[in-house]
Amino acid sequence: MSYQAKFKVWRGDTEGGDLHDFTVEVNEGEVVLDIIHRLQATQAPDLAVRWNCKAGKCGSCSAEVNGRPRLLCMTRMSTFTEDEVVTVTPMRTFPVIRDLVTDVSFNYQKAREVPSFTPPVDLKPGDYRMQQADVERSQEFRKCIECFLCQNTCHVVRDHEENKHAFSGPRYLMRIAELEMHPLDVADRRELAQEDAGLGYCNITKCCTEVCPEHIKITDNALIPLKERVVDSKYDPIVWLGNKLFRR
Ligand code: SF4
Ligand code: F3S
Ligand code: FES
Numbered sequence: 001m002s003y004q005a006k007f008k009v010w011r012g013d014t015e016g017g018d019l020h021d022f023t024v025e026v027n028e029g030e031v032v033l034d035i036i037h038r039l040q041a042t043q044a045p046d047l048a049v050r051w052n053c054k055a056g057k058c059g060s061c062s063a064e065v066n067g068r069p070r071l072l073c074m075t076r077m078s079t080f081t082e083d084e085v086v087t088v089t090p091m092r093t094f095p096v097i098r099d100l101v102t103d104v105s106f107n108y109q110k111a112r113e114v115p116s117f118t119p120p121v122d123l124k125p126g127d128y129r130m131q132q133a134d135v136e137r138s139q140e141f142r143k144c145i146e147c148f149l150c151q152n153t154c155h156v157v158r159d160h161e162e163n164k165h166a167f168s169g170p171r172y173l174m175r176i177a178e179l180e181m182h183p184l185d186v187a188d189r190r191e192l193a194q195e196d197a198g199l200g201y202c203n204i205t206k207c208c209t210e211v212c213p214e215h216i217k218i219t220d221n222a223l224i225p226l227k228e229r230v231v232d233s234k235y236d237p238i239v240w241l242g243n244k245l246f247r248r
Contacts, residue, residue, distance in 0.1 A: 002027045003082045007035065010089040011047065013098045019087065020044075026077050032088065033061055033072040036100070048099035056213055059147035063100050064089045069149040069211045072100075091152040107148050110168040113196065114175050118187040134183050140221060141178040143214040144171065150208035150218060156201045167198035170208035170218045177222035180229060190230045199223070199230060 005026045008019040024038055033051055040047050052058035054073045061072040066080075066087050080086055094102035119128075151169040152158065168176075176193045179185050193199045204227075206219045216222075 005035065005077070005080075005082065006085045007039070008085060008087040009036070009039065009044075009047065009100070011044075011099050012096065014096060017096070017099075019089075026082075030077045031073055032065055032070075032075040032077065032086065035077065035086075036072060036088065048097070048101045050101045057145055059145035062091055062147045062149050062152065064091060064152075069153050071147060071149070071213050074213060091148070093152040093154075093158050094148070104148050106164060107146070107151055107169070107171065110172045110197075111175070113168065114172055114179070115187055115189060115192070117179060117182065117185055119184045120186050123184065128184060130183060134181070137181055137221075138178050140216055141174050143216055144174070145214060146171070147213060149211045149213065153207045153211045154202075155205065155207065156198070163198070163201065166196075167201050168196075170202070170223065173197055173199055173202065173226060174216070174218050174222040177226040180226060190226075193226055194230050199226060202227075 002025055004023050007022045007024055009022060011017050011020045022039055022043060024035055024043070026035060031054075033049070033054060036047065036049050040049070049061070049063075049072070051061040051073060053060070056071055056074040059071075062069065063072050064070065065072070065075050067089075069091065072088070077086075088100065090096050090100045091102045091104075094104050094106060097103050148171065151171050154167075154170055156167050157163050157169060173193065176189050176197060179187070180189050180193070202223055204219050204224060209217055209219045212218060
């Protein structure tokens with residue numbers, strides 16, 4: 001069964017833009033990305049959209065559908081009624097390049113600022129040993145597909161461009177937490193988390209967790225434990241050492 005759907009798609013570039021109206025065919029089982037592709041094929045050949053896998057795994061097709069941050073390839077048209085107008089806009093937190101494509105280099109910059117995994121100098125690769133519980137803890141964080149929907153959603157930067165220099169966003173605070181919880185990592189990133197990555201800006205609204213397509217519990221499993229470690233370090237360095245050694 002197919003029907004004609006009404007779409008509003010943001011079109012523009014660095015100079016500005018606006019919503020354009022389209023009426024487009026929708027077939028059973030299709031997702032929003034299919035409709036954007038049909039628009040390219042039939043009505044708007046120069047419409048810019050970034051995508052790659054169409055399977056929810058590359059993290060490229062992030063945008064906003066009816067104001068909600070979503071992967072275009074994982075948003076089923078059956079979510080909407082046939083008479084509903086579907087509005088597709090680029091992610092709001094990052095500068096537009098063209099149409100639905102944004103410049104996400106903010107995230108790469110923040111990624112570079114996290115010091116990498118630091119094992120003890122005398123530990124040889126063959127000597128690495130980890131408890132299964134530690135493996136599972138970091139495995140959850142490593143499901144991240146770098147779609148940046150959490151970064152786009154967090155209110156600390158979504159409407160506050162001025163905070164961007166001081167806040168790494170949930171994805172990279174989670175990366176710091178992952179390394180901080182790693183039993184073979186000897187670096188101490190707690191001051192970096194608080195002073196440089198802006199952990200204190202996070203007031204645990206959990207909006208990042210709500211939009212994560214990988215269902216990673218960013219707030220509960222990464223940000224709150226990281227906050228606890230930072231507080232512990234401020235008040236009691238012995239507690240921090242205990243955390244490193246025993247509480248993982
Ligand atoms: Fe996307 Fe989730 Fe990774 Fe954030 S944590 S970038 S929402 S997959
Ligand atoms: Fe932002 Fe997530 Fe914290 S949305 S405020 S980083 S809980
Ligand atoms: Fe890869 Fe959507 S196209 S996640």
